[in-house]
Amino acid sequence: MQDNDTAMAILDSVAEALSQRGFEPYEQIYGYFKTGDVSYITRHGEARQKIVAVSREEIRGYLEKKMPGTKVIDK
Numbered sequence: 001m002q003d004n005d006t007a008m009a010i011l012d013s014v015a016e017a018l019s020q021r022g023f024e025p026y027e028q029i030y031g032y033f034k035t036g037d038v039s040y041i042t043r044h045g046e047a048r049q050k051i052v053a054v055s056r057e058e059i060r061g062y063l064e065k066k067m068p069g070t071k072v073i074d075k
Contacts, residue, residue: 007058010050015066017045026066033059034073 015025021042031040032051041048051059063072 004058004061007054008062010054011059011062013045014041014047014051017042017047020044026063029059030063030067030070030072033063 011029015029018025018028018041021044023042028040028042029051032038033056038048038052041051060072063070
């Protein structure tokens with residue numbers, strides 16, 4: 001597990017890469033979180049490489065912060 005600020009910075013950069021490619025970033029990250037399928041994440045900006053270094057707990061916390069009111073459900 002990484003430092004929380006580091007994980008948030010990584011996930012922000014993944015979200016930015018997804019936005020640059022025209023995707024809705026939080027929905028894509030949630031799809032990855034829910035299924036574990038990296039095809040939800042673009043290769044642009046090495047986003048796939050980055051997101052696999054972040055724990056599921058950190059991704060859950062990130063999504064809960066970025067998508068308030070949404071119940072983040074695991075697999």
